[in-house]
Amino acid sequence: MIDDLDEVRALLPGTTVEPVGALGGSDRSAVRRARLTPPGGTPTTVIVKTFDDPSSWARESAALAVLPAGTPAPRLLAAGASPPVVVMSDLGGGGSVADALLGTDPLAATTAVEAWADAIGAVHRATLGLRDAFRVELDARAAPGSEPMTSLTATLEKSVDGLRAACEPLGVTVPEALAEAFRAEAARLGDDAAAALSPSDACPDNNVFTGDGLALIDFEHAEWRHLAWDVAYLRVPWPSCWCSWRLPDEVADRAVARYRAALADHLPYVATPAFDRDVAAATDLWSVVYSSWFLPVALAEDAPAAPDPDMPGRRARLLHRLDLARASRRPEIAAFAAELRGVLAARWGETPLALAPAFRT
Numbered sequence: 001m002i003d004d005l006d007e008v009r010a011l012l013p014g015t016t017v018e019p020v021g022a023l024g025g026s027d028r029s030a031v032r033r034a035r036l037t038p039p040g041g042t043p044t045t046v047i048v049k050t051f052d053d054p055s056s057w058a059r060e061s062a063a064l065a066v067l068p069a070g071t072p073a074p075r076l077l078a079a080g081a082s083p084p085v086v087v088m089s090d091l092g093g094g095g096s097v098a099d100a101l102l103g104t105d106p107l108a109a110t111t112a113v114e115a116w117a118d119a120i121g122a123v124h125r126a127t128l129g130l131r132d133a134f135r136v137e138l139d140a141r142a143a144p145g146s147e148p149m150t151s152l153t154a155t156l157e158k159s160v161d162g163l164r165a166a167c168e169p170l171g172v173t174v175p176e177a178l179a180e181a182f183r184a185e186a187a188r189l190g191d192d193a194a195a196a197l198s199p200s201d202a203c204p205d206n207n208v209f210t211g212d213g214l215a216l217i218d219f220e221h222a223e224w225r226h227l228a229w230d231v232a233y234l235r236v237p238w239p240s241c242w243c244s245w246r247l248p249d250e251v252a253d254r255a256v257a258r259y260r261a262a263l264a265d266h267l268p269y270v271a272t273p274a275f276d277r278d279v280a281a282a283t284d285l286w287s288v289v290y291s292s293w294f295l296p297v298a299l300a301e302d303a304p305a306a307p308d309p310d311m312p313g314r315r316a317r318l319l320h321r322l323d324l325a326r327a328s329r330r331p332e333i334a335a336f337a338a339e340l341r342g343v344l345a346a347r348w349g350e351t352p353l354a355l356a357p358a359f360r361t
Contacts (some may be wrong), residue, residue, distance in 0.1 A: 001273045008048055011078040014039050019331075028053050033090060037302035045090040047110060048075060049220075056220035057084030058147060060169050062137035063197060063222035064088060070216040070237055070308055071126045072119045073199075081141065091217065094209035098243045101356040102202055102310055110251050113234070115214035117255035121262040122203055125214060127197035128266060131224050134197055149224040151200075153186050156289065163292035165297065170343050174336070181288050181332040185281040189226035192270055194278070197338040199226050203241035225272065231259060232282035236321060242311045246320065246355035277329070284328045287321035288337055294318075313338060319344060320353035 005017045020033040037043040051057040057079075064076035064086070080197045099110035123124055127134075138147045148154040164174040199206065200221035234252045238244040238287035244335050256279075264271040290295070298314035322344070325337035354360070 005048065007050070007080055007083055008034065008036075008087055009086065011037065011080050011085070012038075021044060023047070025080060025178055028056050028186045044312070047074065047088050047090050049086045049088070049219070051084040053220075054081070054084050054218050055120070055142065057081070057086065057139060058141035058281045059084050060218075060224075061142055063199070063219040065137045065161060066124045066127065066130050066133045066197065072122050072210075072213060073219070074215070075218060080271045091208050091210050091215050091340060096135060096205050096207050096209070097214070098204035101243060101245060103358045104361065106359050106361060110254070110355060111124065111208040112209075112214070113247065113251055113255045114258050115209070116202070116204070116207065116260040118235065118262065119207065119214045119216050120198075120233075120260045123199070124196040124227055124230070125263055125266050130197060131192055132196065134224050150195075151223055152188065152229065152285075152290075155185050156182065159292050163289060163295070166292055166295040166339060169299075170340070170347075172336075174344055176257070178192075178336050180284065181293075181330045185285055185330065188229055188278055188281045190222075191226065194228075194267065194275075195224055195226050198223055198230050201240055202236055204243045205241075205261055224279065226265075226282070227267075228275070228278040228282040229286075231256060231279050232274045232286055235279065235283045236324065239290060239321075243356075245312055246353045248359055252360070257339055280329060284325055284330065284333050287325040289332060291321055309357070313351065315344070315348050316351045316353040319348075319351055333361070 005019060008017050009015070016035075016037040018037075020035050020340040023031040023033055028271065029049055031047060031049045033045055034048050035045050042109040049060070051060075057328050061076065061079040064074060064081075067073050067076075069075075074091060076088055077084065079085065097112040099111045103109065135149065138149075139145065162177050167174055174222050197217045199216050200223050201218060202216060206218040207214050209215075228340050232241065234247065234255050236244070237247050237252065260270045260275070269275055295318060298318055301314070319341060322337045323342035326334055326341065328334040328337065
């Protein structure tokens with residue numbers, strides 16, 4: 001087994017560090033399990049994550065540093081900037097929400113989605129009011145002010161430009177009035193009083209079931225943003241994720257209701273119609289503006305990708321999200337979504353987004 005843990009030994013002098021096994025990662029990071037034995041202490045396993053991108057390291061280590069004890073997430077044990085590495089508590093090898101969605105038991109999948117709502121709600125509840133603390137931790141790891149608190153709004157104009165460029169060959173325009181509608185919806189989500197720390201990429205596979213319930217993992221895109229961005233993950237659903245199968249409406253509704261009930265005592269706003277309106281705004285933006293992330297790839301495909309039992313095709317995801325946006329409360333967004341969906345459906349044919357496998361029985 002390759003032992004590349006010298007950076008951890010440098011952070012924890014005197015502690016015996018042994019490799020246990022690789023756990024994967026992404027093109028931005030590598031994750032493995034290691035065993036630590038402090039002098040005269042009991043061995044324990046930890047998770048070691050190394051990063052290619054210093055920004056990802058700054059966000060993950062800053063987020064874990066501000067999470068209060070008892071939050072359903074890993075605990076930060078050590079971090080070093082050169083090379084960028086984080087050592088965190090090992091939450092074990094339990095399954096994930098994605099495992100449940102890809103299984104055959106609809107009750108287990110429903111329970112898993114509700115557990116996700118509980119976990120994201122617990123992180124939000126624990127970090128309400130910690131904006132300044134997160135800013136301090138980010139600035140301690142990167143040039144002060146260089147890391148935006150909320151990348152979604154910071155990159156909105158770039159995403160609108162990407163949507164415009166992708167739509168132009170289709171003969172569909174993104175007029176300035178539509179761009180203004182997008183900006184207005186994003187502005188609705190600029191209220192720091194209704195914001196908290198978010199893992200940002202809270203996909204069905206970025207979590208693990210533990211003896212204490214579901215815990216969220218992977219904070220390398222963590223940011224400070226409006227609660228509605230994460231809650232809208234249940235409505236789109238899972239807009240930044242590979243496992244973005246459709247959820248039954250009643251399952252999403254129950255999960256959102258659990259989230260609201262858990263936070264209402266801490267933030268009464270989540271029990272009001274204003275929260276519904278803000279979730280609708282986030283749903284619109286996820287469904288239309290940020291679909292520009294994969295619209296060009298879908299358009300470049302000569303034929304739909306071969307069916308994947310784990311992941312729906314881009315065409316089905318796009319058509320489903322534009323269908324959602326046709327019901328937008330903003331007439332400019334509704335009209336654009338209807339026009340673009342009509343063009344794409346004429347080009348590809350109707351490609352419905354299937355329910356997650358567990359809900360197909």
